Amino acid sequence: MTFDRGAAYPADQTTVRRANLGVVLRHVASAGSRSRAQIAAETGLTRGTVSSLVSELIARDLLLETGETTSPRGIGRPGAALELSDVVVGVGLEVNVDYLAVSVEDLTGTVRYRRRSNRDNRDSPPQSVLDRIGEAVRDALDAAAADGLRPVGVTVAVAGLVEEASGTVVLAPNMGWADLPVAAELESRLGLPVVVENEANLSALAEHWTGAAVGIDDFVCVFGEVGVGGGIVLGGRLFRGTHGFGGEFGHISVDPEGRACACGSRGCVETLVGQESIARTAGISPVAGRPRSLTDELVRRAQDGAPAVLAALDDAGRWLGIALASAFNLLDLRAVVLGGCFGPLAPWLSDGVRATLEERSLAARSGSFS
Amino acid sequence: MTFDRGAAYPADQTTVRRANLGVVLRHVASAGSRSRAQIAAETGLTRGTVSSLVSELIARDLLLETGETTSPRGIGRPGAALELSDVVVGVGLEVNVDYLAVSVEDLTGTVRYRRRSNRDNRDSPPQSVLDRIGEAVRDALDAAAADGLRPVGVTVAVAGLVEEASGTVVLAPNMGWADLPVAAELESRLGLPVVVENEANLSALAEHWTGAAVGIDDFVCVFGEVGVGGGIVLGGRLFRGTHGFGGEFGHISVDPEGRACACGSRGCVETLVGQESIARTAGISPVAGRPRSLTDELVRRAQDGAPAVLAALDDAGRWLGIALASAFNLLDLRAVVLGGCFGPLAPWLSDGVRATLEERSLAARSGSFS
DNA sequence: CCTAGTTTGTCCGCTCCCCAAACAAATCGC
DNA sequence: GCGATTTGTTTGGGGAGCGGACAAACTAGG
Numbered sequence: 001m002t003f004d005r006g007a008a009y010p011a012d013q014t015t016v017r018r019a020n021l022g023v024v025l026r027h028v029a030s031a032g033s034r035s036r037a038q039i040a041a042e043t044g045l046t047r048g049t050v051s052s053l054v055s056e057l058i059a060r061d062l063l064l065e066t067g068e069t070t071s072p073r074g075i076g077r078p079g080a081a082l083e084l085s086d087v088v089v090g091v092g093l094e095v096n097v098d099y100l101a102v103s104v105e106d107l108t109g110t111v112r113y114r115r116r117s118n119r120d121n122r123d124s125p126p127q128s129v130l131d132r133i134g135e136a137v138r139d140a141l142d143a144a145a146a147d148g149l150r151p152v153g154v155t156v157a158v159a160g161l162v163e164e165a166s167g168t169v170v171l172a173p174n175m176g177w178a179d180l181p182v183a184a185e186l187e188s189r190l191g192l193p194v195v196v197e198n199e200a201n202l203s204a205l206a207e208h209w210t211g212a213a214v215g216i217d218d219f220v221c222v223f224g225e226v227g228v229g230g231g232i233v234l235g236g237r238l239f240r241g242t243h244g245f246g247g248e249f250g251h252i253s254v255d256p257e258g259r260a261c262a263c264g265s266r267g268c269v270e271t272l273v274g275q276e277s278i279a280r281t282a283g284i285s286p287v288a289g290r291p292r293s294l295t296d297e298l299v300r301r302a303q304d305g306a307p308a309v310l311a312a313l314d315d316a317g318r319w320l321g322i323a324l325a326s327a328f329n330l331l332d333l334r335a336v337v338l339g340g341c342f343g344p345l346a347p348w349l350s351d352g353v354r355a356t357l358e359e360r361s362l363a364a365r366s367g368s369f370s
Numbered sequence: 371m372t373f374d375r376g377a378a379y380p381a382d383q384t385t386v387r388r389a390n391l392g393v394v395l396r397h398v399a400s401a402g403s404r405s406r407a408q409i410a411a412e413t414g415l416t417r418g419t420v421s422s423l424v425s426e427l428i429a430r431d432l433l434l435e436t437g438e439t440t441s442p443r444g445i446g447r448p449g450a451a452l453e454l455s456d457v458v459v460g461v462g463l464e465v466n467v468d469y470l471a472v473s474v475e476d477l478t479g480t481v482r483y484r485r486r487s488n489r490d491n492r493d494s495p496p497q498s499v500l501d502r503i504g505e506a507v508r509d510a511l512d513a514a515a516a517d518g519l520r521p522v523g524v525t526v527a528v529a530g531l532v533e534e535a536s537g538t539v540v541l542a543p544n545m546g547w548a549d550l551p552v553a554a555e556l557e558s559r560l561g562l563p564v565v566v567e568n569e570a571n572l573s574a575l576a577e578h579w580t581g582a583a584v585g586i587d588d589f590v591c592v593f594g595e596v597g598v599g600g601g602i603v604l605g606g607r608l609f610r611g612t613h614g615f616g617g618e619f620g621h622i623s624v625d626p627e628g629r630a631c632a633c634g635s636r637g638c639v640e641t642l643v644g645q646e647s648i649a650r651t652a653g654i655s656p657v658a659g660r661p662r663s664l665t666d667e668l669v670r671r672a673q674d675g676a677p678a679v680l681a682a683l684d685d686a687g688r689w690l691g692i693a694l695a696s697a698f699n700l701l702d703l704r705a706v707v708l709g710g711c712f713g714p715l716a717p718w719l720s721d722g723v724r725a726t727l728e729e730r731s732l733a734a735r736s737g738s739f740s
Numbered sequence: 741c742c743t744a745g746t747t748t749g750t751c752c753g754c755t756c757c758c759c760a761a762a763c764a765a766a767t768c769g770c
Numbered sequence: 771g772c773g774a775t776t777t778g779t780t781t782g783g784g785g786a787g788c789g790g791a792c793a794a795a796c797t798a799g800g
């Protein structure tokens with residue numbers, strides 16, 4: 001029983017068509033090279049219907065008849081193998097404080113183009129950063145066109161709060177952005193649909209689709225950088241919350257009388273397990289410079305077995321575990337994925353996280369880490 | 371952009387029909403008495419299509435042509451008013467430690483039958499409690515049949531962990547139930563589909579549909595009884611979690627070094643704001659007897675202005691607020707509804723909750739309480 | 741009272757799309 | 771080479787929504 005309200009909008013024949021086109025395309029995407037007859041048998045559609053759907057998908061460059069025949073050749077006419085086309089591609093973009101990364105991927109997930117330009121984006125006014133982004137994407141699009149690819153959209157990952165509907169970056173403190181209509185600006189520069197989303201959210205989806213959380217429908221992806229963010233997948237869908245600011249994992253309070261946090265609360269996990277906090281506990285003075293180097297430094301010293309660093313990391317893991325236990329109990333999650341700077345630090349964090357989690361979460365549940 | 375995976379199952383014409391029948395029925399349910407033409411204009415369907423859909427809904431006793439004409443009589447042929455039928459009814463059941471309540475409601479939400487039998491269910495073996503439940507529902511069904519009503523299903527609310535798919539009560543400590551297949555047992559006794567669900571979850575849905583949280587798509591309903599449970603509505607849908615145990619709000623840890631909780635963790639809100647904990651702090655000895663009376667006692671003394679009780683309640687409100695702030699930050703919620711024993715105590719709790727929440731949640735958000 | 745104007749509800753033809761079944765094509769085993 | 775088998779396409783049928791035409795019911799105004 002779902003207690004669902006159902007759709008608010010009326011359906012017609014085109015709704016059916018769209019749904020079934022999606023069924024066929026997704027089936028090929030997940031099951032791999034298939035013949036029409038196989039698709040029909042496996043999805044429950046008729047061979048005739050599948051035939052019609054497939055020819056439409058081929059016409060739209062989404063599917064491809066490879067010319068091969070389906071693999072285990074047995075008795076009867078061999079099937080014509082269909083695969084995801086590599087013509088339609090998407091452009092992905094990561095905007096960060098000190099670099100800008102662009103990639104172009106086709107439907108199979110193969111990367112067809114990748115560039116990264118290191119440059120500090122903090123000093124530039126937002127408009128010129130957007131210009132640079134536009135040029136970078138334009139280069140990627142030109143390269144794609146030269147290869148005969150057909151780009152259909154651009155997705156931008158930013159570290160900040162994003163308003164979903166308009167693609168506006170409401171606040172990205174590290175970049176110094178506030179209320180910047182990134183999607184609209186880029187769309188006007190590029191003439192392609194642009195989606196803007198928080199990097200932790202996208203990272204959670206990536207883990208769900210192709211990473212450590214494949215097949216896990218309820219999990220949280222904790223993303224450590226300067227602060228601690230998070231992406232939450234619930235019921236297999238990215239959860240955003242009322243304002244699209246869901247997953248602010250860093251501001252679960254684990255110590256009500258603890259240090260004041262920038263958010264106004266006290267004892268948020270962020271104040272205890274943020275990169276700089278760990279470094280401070282470990283006795284590493286927060287050297288001015290690239291934040292990335294701080295993680296590297298921690299990893300290096302942990303590998304050397306520096307006791308203070310190991311203790312600080314174990315401690316951080318335990319605090320993380322306490323916050324995660326609350327999230328697990330509240331949301332009945334199945335796993336947590338450690339991302340961002342927690343990724344490289346995971347070997348030293350995860351024992352503490354795991355132990356605390358098992359101790360404090362309602363049922364002993366299998367957690368997966370990465 | 372939704373990043374949704376889409377449906378896994380193929381669609382056909384009947385899918386469209388079902389969807390549109392739902393659109394029309396829900397439209398009448400939410401917008402009230404309407405003519406066919408109004409429905410068409412407001413949903414975007416054609417008058418012809420609506421006509422066809424309506425006649426099917428009437429044939430199925432879901433809609434009713436009242437004979438009235440639509441209200442603001444203007445120029446032109448008046449429309450024939452359609453309303454939700456009162457023939458199709460659902461049976462609702464609340465199973466608690468010391469009573470059993472049955473009600474029958476039609477589609478408009480009008481209660482057509484209500485009985486409550488006080489009897490302690492703790493001493494009886496589960497099978498005989500199920501027998502009693504079966505008889506109570508049977509009585510309700512007979513009464514409904516005598517009124518010409520057509521019951522289509524039964525929903526059972528229990529205070530315990532319920533496995534959604536099978537309708538099995540995995541654990542209901544207060545009743546002494548464990549792994550009891552309530553839905554299956556009742557279905558075989560009654561011959562009607564039976565849905566079993568956690569009472570806090572149903573309570574959250576009730577608030578969402580007709581209570582304090584109408585129009586609010588992301589909120590939590592905190593349900594205080596002996597323990598502290600919760601129902602979470604996210605994106606307008608009840609959230610259950612991987613195992614259906616979502617919303618265990620009581621086990622958010624707010625004081626990692628605090629009192630040990632039955633769940634294995636420490637400092638769970640439940641240990642701080644549970645009914646008995648409040649009573650203890652307030653200096654009321656936990657009198658043996660009905661738990662209900664404990665809340666009454668607290669209310670009485672609070673009304674008298676007993677300082678210790680007022681302080682204890684304010685304290686509890688603040689602890690609740692701390693836990694809620696974590697949930698708000700994690701899930702970007704819009705509101706909290708206080709239910710169960712927190713309902714009557716709300717006047718003395720909510721100031722503390724509100725103040726703490728405003729202080730500690732990321733953005734100052736308007737919370738609604740009840 | 742009668743007629744024009746307006747809105748409602750139904751009906752009919754059209755199209756879209758899925759399904760079922762028949763048919764053509766391609767391959768294997770004997 | 772021929773039957774058996776499987777694949778892919780074609781054709782006819784039915785469900786369902788859409789658009790337009792039309793009858794029904796009512797108001798307004800002469």
